[in-house]
Amino acid sequence: MLKIMKQSIFKIKENIALTDSIFKMVLLGDTSDLRTGQFVNIKLDGFFLRRPISVCDVDKKSLTIIYKIVGEGTEQMSKMTAGEKLDLLTGLGNGYDLTLAGKKNLLVGGGVGIPPLYKLAKDLKGNCTVVLGFNTATEIFYEDEFKALGANVIITTIDGTKGVKGLATDVLKDIDYDYFFACGPEPMLKAVYEQTKTSGQLSFEERMGCGFGACMGCTCKTITGYKRICVEGPVLVKEELVW
Amino acid sequence: MLKIMKQSIFKIKENIALTDSIFKMVLLGDTSDLRTGQFVNIKLDGFFLRRPISVCDVDKKSLTIIYKIVGEGTEQMSKMTAGEKLDLLTGLGNGYDLTLAGKKNLLVGGGVGIPPLYKLAKDLKGNCTVVLGFNTATEIFYEDEFKALGANVIITTIDGTKGVKGLATDVLKDIDYDYFFACGPEPMLKAVYEQTKTSGQLSFEERMGCGFGACMGCTCKTITGYKRICVEGPVLVKEELVW
């Protein structure tokens, strides 16, 4: 796969809260080489390392990312306003391999694993079942957006305040699918790995030094060898995992 | 002398070039405790230590400073624009002791030693002779401002492109004065020290860790003991110098 990485400056078009702690930022800039399932690496003033964030949506002019405030970097991002600029490395990671997709695709997302699935559902023309797992009703975001794509959306909440009570993986057995894509916290990915009967692709996270393959900071073991989450990942196919 | 230091935020009202490398910045903020001959210590984004800059002028609402681009901090300052904010420590240093002033005061300034003399000339109601030394005509600033105070202004340039050709100290012998104030590069101060026959006050510079007396970074020896340029200085009286 041809590696196309760019460093360029993006301008914030909007930065709005979707929930208490989850924000959506639309950025204007050179989006020419951003693919579904890839990520960007964002330089923030006052922080040494860049912050990797998945591509949630992308068109000719704009890039949408959705991020959760988990520490100081994302907190600072949440306070930025339209017009401010950000330095991004774009075109990072392998992205989803759509040539492997099935006819009845299942997308399983948990928390901030959900954003990259949006562009994926779009690429699949909404022709998929999307299971979105949250802790509680107030944390739900992007339900309507997925529905607007025409996808069959199933919401789960752990406390049962909305949708099916339980984990995203609790509903899998009742769904008819022949391929899956999953992104979310590692325990969820593990459960998806264990409970899915078909092949599929899973998206991983790791602390990164560079995000473009230079430092070996993000390596994981797979049955096909050592892989860097930032180059040979973040998307790995189920069969190569060593769980 | 009561030490009154404050940390507060100032807003830039204007920031304009007086010459190629010398800028004037007017700041709005809490100016309540700024005295003639004192300095402020400025925090700049991306730099660890603050930058000490003399009070050039001050009134109830605004503080004027004049600074020369000598390194990256001052360069960054020169690119700031109206509306931007700066974090200042104010009320630093002893300032000039006007109770010691004479009837015929001489003010000698060289380069960016000139700014603090402006407020001093103002305090003296323009009733003084001011010698301003520059390298060349294009570097001259604040000549008119001093004249507007009613002061007797003598300009010297080393290359003779304006005013008297030579050093500021070259003209001292022809001036009638009974007390002096001097601020400028150390070689100039040394020459003033040697060539003046009366008492006077001289303003010094030193690399500073804190600017308010805590680190002992700026100490010099005087015949009355060790003095911190930032607390017992920057103004020292001629008789205590150990030159």
Added chain:
Amino acid sequence: MVNAKADAGVYKNTKTRVKTDAVKLGKKTNSKLNTKVILCGVQLDNPIIPASGTFGYGYEFAEFYDINCLGSLSFKGTTREARFGNPTPRIAECESGMINAIGLQNPGIDAVINAELPKLREVFSKPIMANISGFSVEEYAYIAERLDEEEQVEWLEVNISCPNVRGGGMVFGTDSKAAVKVTKAIKAVTTKPVIVKLSPNVTDITEIAKAVEGAGADGVSLINTLIGMRIDLNTKQPIIANTMGGFSGPAVFPIALRMVYQVYEAVKIPIVGIGGVSRAEDVIEMMLAGATAVQIGTANLINPFASKEIVENLLNIMEKYKIKDLKEIIGGAH
């Protein structure tokens, strides 16, 4: 005397960061949170201690705020005679830090006891940590003996790690045998707890820590400054008149934290964590690594209200990270 206004927050970074969430929590701070710690048998209201050399003899800061909010303070390294210190420039700027080469400027032990401590007593009612330095074992012992009589002095912090003086200071801190000698000599003349301040400029700091523990030290404090240098591109010569100096500030925090962590596993005596601490979060990290108390150094120079702001923010940060009792997190990362 001062209308202290701490608009700009605590500097963790050279850049003014957005304030942390915790500041908002401030109002509803839980009074059941406990910040008290016990250092060598002496209780501190909180573990925050301004570090030696960055807080003068304390009373100067009392003009900026009521310093009784601090747990304690460690005053400027004191020697037998008054010292001018090194020639200037003594200061150089670095990324997220600075270099100093003060060279132990201080008025000497007589003046400290007769002039500085009385002034400090007027404004400070907490236990004091006395930082002492010397050029010989005898000098260290002499100063310790003198300070042993000062009631408000609760701990002697023995600086065997000053990189800015020759023939003294750091030579004691990089050689276990010399460190042991100084420690024993001081223990012989004082009943106050002796905390030996260690140098980070060593291959294995645990070796020195174990040595001074063996010699009777009641605690160790670490780290002093790392040796650093900058060169002026205009003059093409070192910026510091003395060529090199002590490097401190947020830049050194990961090194300091690592050393506190290592020493915690090597000794049983309490550790005072020092090095780059600039905000309440750093204090917690230091304590998790093994520090019983934490000193704030360079941060005080950049922001004169740093120590006070850290004390104030500590409760918020404890709440944020669900810590009820600070004592209980000491060494928690092991």
Added chain:
Amino acid sequence: MVNAKADAGVYKNTKTRVKTDAVKLGKKTNSKLNTKVILCGVQLDNPIIPASGTFGYGYEFAEFYDINCLGSLSFKGTTREARFGNPTPRIAECESGMINAIGLQNPGIDAVINAELPKLREVFSKPIMANISGFSVEEYAYIAERLDEEEQVEWLEVNISCPNVRGGGMVFGTDSKAAVKVTKAIKAVTTKPVIVKLSPNVTDITEIAKAVEGAGADGVSLINTLIGMRIDLNTKQPIIANTMGGFSGPAVFPIALRMVYQVYEAVKIPIVGIGGVSRAEDVIEMMLAGATAVQIGTANLINPFASKEIVENLLNIMEKYKIKDLKEIIGGAH
């Protein structure tokens, strides 16, 4: 392949600074300026060398820009066998720096010679610095011998200072005797210049430098990473899976510069200056301290175009500070 656009300048700081004046001078750069230096008898077009572990095996960066603008490059530390390295997380963020605990992940010497170097040769026509590591004297010698046959490899950079592996790496770099053994064993099997990479985690780096010089080293490179650590306040455990790691980036520059300065006074062999160098100004400082060539490490990770931008800016900075010939400033601050 890449429309490389280096909008954001070189990061000296965690904050995106205003561009330096020098960039403007760029257009009228004086072609009479000389950036060539000679390192152990081999000429480099300029002293800029990406540091081992931050530039892969080089060819990856050739997708971002033409790496032939560089003086040389030092590839990822190579061992006899392929290594996975340490468990993740291997990376932690710090003020003006980072911690890594990669643990020498590399494909092993066979794969490096058969797969990596051929790929590098396709895109790089400059002399290469081969960075080698080992867990025993024999392993070091074996790898050196293998690389001795590689024509494009001009120097062997012997990493005796990796803090991230046990029972190898740094143990050789903190003990003069072990360092001497490794150096001698390698010198015995190669005719290429041997540059020994030193650890900063020592009491006296000049002692190790002198020892390896005595053992026949043709040069020394310094510094490798400092040992550092961070703790996660949420989990209250070390961030790095391996607890500690190697601390690098602009934060360590003053320490690296000081060590280069000290070693310059202690040995006669050339020095490769490393540690926190992030912009052309830092390169000049390193050379004034005594470095003949200068490596760029962590800066490449934050800004993939850092090394290229530093090369480009070097002429501007030379002009700004009135330097005609880089060779002539080596050690100029002494």
